[in-house]
Amino acid sequence: MSTAISLSEFLRTRRARLRPEDVALPDFGGRRRVAGLRREELAQLAGVSVDYYTRLEQGRVGNPSDAVLDALARALLLEPDEARHLHRLARPRPARRAGRTPSAPQRVRPMLARLLAELSDVPAMVMGRRMDVLAWNQAAVSLFGDYGALAPAERNIPRITFLDPASRELYADWTACARENVAFLHLEAGRRPDDPRLAELIGELSMRSADFRRWWAEHPVQDKTSGRKRFRHPLVGELDLVYDTLRPADDPDQALITYAAEPGTPSDDALRLLLAWAAAPEVPGPVSGTGADPRRR
Template identity: 80%
Template sequence: MLQRLLDDLVDMPAMVMGRRMDVLAWNAAAVALFGDYAALDRAERNIARITFLDETSRELYADWPSCARGNVAYLHMDAGRHPDDPELASLIGELSMKSADFRRWWAEHPVQDKTSGTKCFHHPVVGDLELAYETLRAMDDPDQALITYAAEPGSPSHDALRMLLAWAAEVPSTMPTDHRAR
């Protein structure tokens, strides 16, 4: 069901996030906004890893510290739900070793779910975007979440998002067929 929703959201960046903030699936609009997850090894397709270890994320998120802290809080929540997850422990260890920001914020022990809100982006192609995000979970698989991003109709962000999607439609997609959500 999540894959069907994802496929139908052609004018809205969307992705399916799994445990540990792994990116399991995405649509072409998400590629336009965030970059091509298909260009990354499967193990590197992780929102927290990208946020803290990919310098371009600091440029993309207009309020990177807030976004990054939210990711730390979500990983804390995930660690509480799955305390014996060796892959999560490995991810937390890697981020702690490689990012002073992650290490400092992890020590604060924040806990927060990803539900809804607004994120501001500074996209290299279209400039500033303010997008509302919603997180939807299937009752039969709460470890997967469909995250969508939308602009307020008629806003400058709406126009910029439409321009970004039109630009991206002209660029050939390299999205593989194995990006399907369960």
């Protein structure tokens, strides 16, 4: 998808979610032909002409200024992630130079690999471009399953989430997790509009998942930083875990994601029990249907 089309969809969806009263504009009643704000209302709020905003929404403005984009972000009440996304779509970077193609395989940074190996009692993984799973520890296998059993091309978080029914069983709030994946993929698409593998992934998920197709059209945007996830693990039951994301400052294309329970909680006890079972020598490994399926991620 071109950045011009993405920009158009992003602006239209953000305009549609606002009502006049949300931005202190008078609403004189009557039936509106469009959902949300009209173009002329948004142009008024942003301090630009209606013609200019119309051309911008249609992708016909080549290089809008930072001041105009900031004014639009304020008028649309955008969150910080959304505002940065708007700037990337409206002013895309030039295509990457030869030898730095986005399709080149990623190698896990040595320091992230070392941290991963030392986190024996915390499920953790390294996520790369397109939300590919690049590496994981044994604790992550206990929670999500063995990604090593999958072909490298299949080790992808949104692909697993949307295309494997088992993920709906593992996540207590599958919808929220799946929508987060869509929002992050939109962020990725804005960062890397020239990535053919990302385009292929989005196309495949759009074709094979009605949920993905519907939520993608809403153009959500959200970075993956920290939060909570609830699991329904077949061996230990409910788990309420906090996740955090660590990105190297000089390589934001890789991130170490950890999952931990708050000390002294039932989830902490359950997680310790799960890891102890997985480490027991008499246990050959997780069995089918008990979290061993790596597509549960």
